[in-house]
Amino acid sequence: MPTTRRYLMCAPTYFEVAYSINPWMDPTKPVDHDLVLAQWQKLHDTYAELGHKVETIEPQPGLPDMVFAANSATVIDGRVLGARFRAAERAPEADHYRRWFNENGYHNVVMPTCINEAEGDFAWTGRYLLAGTGFRTDPGAHAEAQEVLGVPVVSLHLVDPRYYHLDTALFVLNEDEPNVAYYPEAFSEGSQRVLRRLFPQAVIATAEDAETFGLNAVSDGRNVILPTESTSLAAQLATRGYEPIFVDISELKKSGGGPKCCTMEIRG
Ligand code: ARG
Numbered sequence: 001m002p003t004t005r006r007y008l009m010c011a012p013t014y015f016e017v018a019y020s021i022n023p024w025m026d027p028t029k030p031v032d033h034d035l036v037l038a039q040w041q042k043l044h045d046t047y048a049e050l051g052h053k054v055e056t057i058e059p060q061p062g063l064p065d066m067v068f069a070a071n072s073a074t075v076i077d078g079r080v081l082g083a084r085f086r087a088a089e090r091a092p093e094a095d096h097y098r099r100w101f102n103e104n105g106y107h108n109v110v111m112p113t114c115i116n117e118a119e120g121d122f123a124w125t126g127r128y129l130l131a132g133t134g135f136r137t138d139p140g141a142h143a144e145a146q147e148v149l150g151v152p153v154v155s156l157h158l159v160d161p162r163y164y165h166l167d168t169a170l171f172v173l174n175e176d177e178p179n180v181a182y183y184p185e186a187f188s189e190g191s192q193r194v195l196r197r198l199f200p201q202a203v204i205a206t207a208e209d210a211e212t213f214g215l216n217a218v219s220d221g222r223n224v225i226l227p228t229e230s231t232s233l234a235a236q237l238a239t240r241g242y243e244p245i246f247v248d249i250s251e252l253k254k255s256g257g258g259p260k261c262c263t264m265e266i267r268g
Helices: 033-049 091-102 139-149 190-197 207-210 231-239
Strands: 005-009 054-058 075-076 079-082 122-123 129-133 153-157 170-174 179-182 223-227 243-247
Touching: 005 033, 033 223, 033 243, 054 091, 054 190, 075 091, 075 139, 079 129, 079 139, 122 170, 129 170, 129 179, 139 153, 153 190, 179 223, 179 231, 207 231, 223 231, 231 243
Parallel strands: 005 054, 129 153, 223 243
Antiparallel strands: 075 079, 122 129, 170 179
16 A cells, blocks of 8 residues: 655756766766756656655755755654765765754754765665665664664665665565565675565566666555666566556666655655
């Protein structure tokens, strides 16, 4: 069953690929600015049409990756754990988001001491927090998240630099009966065994699904927003009773981002 969600997004007003901190980013390749604005607006409007509440934060000049709202906080049961970015270029984003929470009634935002790229590497299943490490978020941030958020954390190791954040390799389909979709090869052997043990019914994505950023999807328990090219993953989801909804992310992908990266979920 779909449940109504609350999301925080940031328009790509200042979006560009000005530096390279993941294998998808090539600063010599042009970005179509009007197109990225239209793609973002379409994603925003799709959530609104599904009945979700979408909040926005003011974009800041000089922070081209601020559009990737998912990286700036993890919110569960109204507790907010902020972010600490690995790349100096993104570091100032964390404080803008902290301020947004403070101004919107969240007065106990905890800022992490370890490198922590928030929902980029944290996925809430409804029972535990899946936590990625290997490229961005420090393993120490997993313990910190468990303590601050008061939820059990399961650490997972990412091994493929193209899938540098957990949310490029896995997403949560359903929280009632926790289930996920993921691309096994993005994870270490041991983490693959953990995922098989936790989610015997998981949707297993192909290399093509992963390359098209199909795992950077957003599910409300029924509707799954995913990139236009992720057709085989969409077909698998449809056979499981989910409703795939396609969005074009060509410009965002030039920065290594997709629908989920642009979408922070505020829980409680
Ligand atoms: N250019 C950004 C970076 O490399 C993209 C972040 C995408 N966000 C995400 N949640 N995966 O940091």
